[in-house]
Amino acid sequence: MTYNHEKIWLSIDCLVFGYDVKDENLKLLLFERKVNPFAGSWSLIGGFVNVNEDICHSAERVLKTFTGLEDVFLEQLHTFGKTERDPGGRVVSILYWSLIKLDDIKKDIVNSHGARWFELDKLPNLILDHERMVNLGVSQLKKNAISSPIGFELLPEKFTIPQLLRLYEAIYNRSIDDRNFRKKILSTDILIRLNEKDKTNSKKGAYLYKFNEENYQRLKSEGYHLDIAIG
Amino acid sequence: MTYNHEKIWLSIDCLVFGYDVKDENLKLLLFERKVNPFAGSWSLIGGFVNVNEDICHSAERVLKTFTGLEDVFLEQLHTFGKTERDPGGRVVSILYWSLIKLDDIKKDIVNSHGARWFELDKLPNLILDHERMVNLGVSQLKKNAISSPIGFELLPEKFTIPQLLRLYEAIYNRSIDDRNFRKKILSTDILIRLNEKDKTNSKKGAYLYKFNEENYQRLKSEGYHLDIAIG
DNA sequence: GCAAAAGTGTTCTTAGTACACCCATGA
DNA sequence: TCATGGGTGTACTAAGAACACTTTTGC
Incomplete structure (x- = not known):
């Protein structure tokens, strides 16, 4: 015991x-x-930090456990x-957030651990200050979706532009002009078009894209601001 | 003791x-x-959080003490x-930052408490992970000076536009076109021009301004992005 | 051949950028 | 009268916003 002070x-x-x-629901x-x-x-979901554990590892452990x-x-x-x-x-609590691409497999994993997914506008009452935490997270989502590619964390590796658009509409809770959205997101060069189409939503099929991490890092280092919130 | 877990x-x-x-130095x-x-x-500067103390009060206490x-x-x-x-x-440490308008009185207060001001490019070696903390703070300064009026926290209540410009030049470490800066900052309506001039820097004198908190809040709620980083 | 979603271009408007001169004053 | 910093305006360029039609294909 090197420091003489009360612990928390x-x-x-x-x-x-x-x-x-x-x-198409957050x-x-x-x-x-x-x-x-x-x-x-x-x-x-939450838990205590152990003395011998980095706080980022505590967060990973909590997420894994639940x-x-x-x-x-x-x-x-x-x-x-x-x-x-x-x-x-x-108890002092450190809030983390995680963004998950949901598919049936992941839903099953989560369900088998006893947690439950709620739509954002249908949340039950929450204990303690967890409602404040949710509000912070939602506002961060809106703020960050503009300037960083957190959106891609919420989509599968391969996704279509209409899917990306639908996600941004869900985050900002309003409709976005598809022509301008397309123009803007493609002009940044952070998407790679694949030679595959996804036909689950239409007969014509929509091109699948991948996120171009490298180009995004370059853009970011140049101080670019995406500003995807298009009316 | 209601929870059974180790404390930190x-x-x-x-x-x-x-x-x-x-x-004109940060x-x-x-x-x-x-x-x-x-x-x-x-x-x-730093100190331990007490069990019976909100962490924001701990931060205020630390600042006051030092x-x-x-x-x-x-x-x-x-x-x-x-x-x-x-x-x-x-020890888990919560980092805060404070922005101070320096004048001779405040410099004296601080000196009498044994702390010392260093110019940002002349910092000594720091203990632990404090260098990482400084880097985080500096990047936050650059990031936030664009989108929120933290700049005004660093200036006296009444300030001139050349002073504001000089501050932004100090934060971004580059020169900014004064005509465009003026146009931009005045177009936002977040400054109130006073009927007073400051003649410490010129014979002509520069108009003093006050920050218009109300208009800033309105702008912010409308989702405005200041973007003061003008070449 | 038609319904349903994907994809494409143009005009208008607004905001950013680059740039040079006059103004007021004290010494 | 002149040196010093304060203040202003204009033309050009780039990006955002509004807006409507054609394409593909399975049924």
């Missing part, structure tokens, strides 16, 4: 946003809390530390 | 940026560390939690 419980909470190209993963206080209520998922986008957002935030004791 | 030391580190309209406040490990080395300053801009940036970040023990 430190926890992780994790916002897990998921998007399914099929039903979803949030919630869990029915098993421990008191508030056993039986809905909450974000969803079975790993190697997905996971980033720190903010730390919540009001003394009265948890009536069960003084 | 939680600390605050605080980046304090200061700007003095007279010498400065960072550092402190010579008094406690081991690393006694005698330079570090950010600088005598209160009621200034103070915001959370990021939490650092690698297990090996402090060889003195497992």
